[in-house]
Amino acid sequence: xxxxxxxxxxxxxxxxxxxxxDYTALLLRVAQSRDKPALAALFNHFGPxxxxxxxxxxxxxxxxxxxxQETFVSVWRKAGQYSSxxxxxxxxxxxxxxxxxxxxxxRQSNKPYEDLEKLELASDSPSGSTLxxxxxxIDRVTIALELLPPEQQEVVRLSFIHDMPHAxxxxxxxxxxxxxKSRLRLAYGRLRPLLEDLQ
Amino acid sequence: xTIEHHPDITTLLAFSAGTLDDPYATVVATHLAxxxxxxxxxxxxxxxxxxxxxxxxxAKLTAGSLDRLLDTLGDDDRxxxxxxxxxxxxxxxxxxxxxxLPNGLEGVRWKWTGPGVATADLGWxxxxxxxLMLLRVGAGRPVPEHGHGGQELTLILSGAYRDRFGLFAxxxxxxxxxxxxxxxxxxxxxxxxxxxxxxxxxxxxxRLMRALQPLFRI
Numbered sequence: 001x002x003x004x005x006x007x008x009x010x011x012x013x014x015x016x017x018x019x020x021x022d023y024t025a026l027l028l029r030v031a032q033s034r035d036k037p038a039l040a041a042l043f044n045h046f047g048p049x050x051x052x053x054x055x056x057x058x059x060x061x062x063x064x065x066x067x068x069q070e071t072f073v074s075v076w077r078k079a080g081q082y083s084s085x086x087x088x089x090x091x092x093x094x095x096x097x098x099x100x101x102x103x104x105x106x107r108q109s110n111k112p113y114e115d116l117e118k119l120e121l122a123s124d125s126p127s128g129s130t131l132x133x134x135x136x137x138i139d140r141v142t143i144a145l146e147l148l149p150p151e152q153q154e155v156v157r158l159s160f161i162h163d164m165p166h167a168x169x170x171x172x173x174x175x176x177x178x179x180x181k182s183r184l185r186l187a188y189g190r191l192r193p194l195l196e197d198l199q
Numbered sequence: 200x201t202i203e204h205h206p207d208i209t210t211l212l213a214f215s216a217g218t219l220d221d222p223y224a225t226v227v228a229t230h231l232a233x234x235x236x237x238x239x240x241x242x243x244x245x246x247x248x249x250x251x252x253x254x255x256x257x258a259k260l261t262a263g264s265l266d267r268l269l270d271t272l273g274d275d276d277r278x279x280x281x282x283x284x285x286x287x288x289x290x291x292x293x294x295x296x297x298x299x300l301p302n303g304l305e306g307v308r309w310k311w312t313g314p315g316v317a318t319a320d321l322g323w324x325x326x327x328x329x330x331l332m333l334l335r336v337g338a339g340r341p342v343p344e345h346g347h348g349g350q351e352l353t354l355i356l357s358g359a360y361r362d363r364f365g366l367f368a369x370x371x372x373x374x375x376x377x378x379x380x381x382x383x384x385x386x387x388x389x390x391x392x393x394x395x396x397x398x399x400x401x402x403x404x405x406r407l408m409r410a411l412q413p414l415f416r417i
Contacts, residue, residue, distance in 0.1 A: 036269065043265055048257035055258055065261055072268050087242065091249030098217040098248065108221045108325055112228030115295040116241075119232055134246075141250040160248045161255065165218040166209065178376075181209045188208050188244075195243035 024131045027089040031079040043072050050097050057105050057163045071097045088134040140194045152187040155180050202234045204371040215244040220324030222331035222396035225295055226352040229394055232293035233370040315340035330399045336391045342383040349398025351375050358391035
């Protein structure tokens, strides 16, 4: 298990699949020219993935479908706010789906997130990573996540995809909360150099 | 404003994943509103969610799902335009806190809870598990014990305090687990006002009397 974790992802040789580049470019087309075929292509790619995520939280099939719909209504309406500063298409769409999930499944306020988005929009600087760079980071992080030791991968997934608070992860795995946090710290330590390429 | 003390990375990860109770999320968002470096860290962390979504298996959508979306959108070309919001830059209350403090820090209705100490309740998390509050400590006074277990997030809004971890000033956040012992003392010269999220479940465990007492034991 640790032999695997010692293998650094071969980020130098793995070019990003062209299809992934396309999604961010497609989102930009929706943003800039209200391009519905581009929105449809995004829906076909991300819709089933968002549904899968929502089902893992215990949403019924019908509710998961509704949340997919709502996510894409938001994507359409908010597309004008999208730019490369917002991250790759998958990152931006994840945050929209996450905000819906906080509101509708956790029944908590997503206002803290909306307020931060407003601040981000007010303070966008003209420089920033290009879309291609954003996509490359996503590809590298995807590979790095798969190369994490299983117990680290597990806590990251339970948190981001299964929407479980850290205390609940500890409970369901039968480990102390401190163990969950140290696994997350180790995982972040491995991902951080890749994430910092975004700067 | 130089911010020296940031949230624990696990707290930022939970914020990005969206799993924090509202009081904690509000404290983190308020801190991030004051910290460009913190917002940059969050932007990076959000890419973890993006990568995981990308790698998610596909759950089959019901037939006609795309048509349903396109029908909903119809010929609607409206877009949400974020108007330039003066509130994001003006005033001494950061945007994520403004919905709790419509009249600013001057308009807070403080409740005396001990010598030199006042508090104001701002709200509760889901199922009353955690609470959000303001804490004001007189200049030079000790900050009372305010976490009785669980995670405790304290953001300095004005003034400063010092403890064994150093000086905490405006924008700094103290992110402590229950096992951390420290005795902060407000710096002389100015009251220290903090935004605090604490675990309420543990606070009120035990005797009913506990629930009737102010949260801050002096």
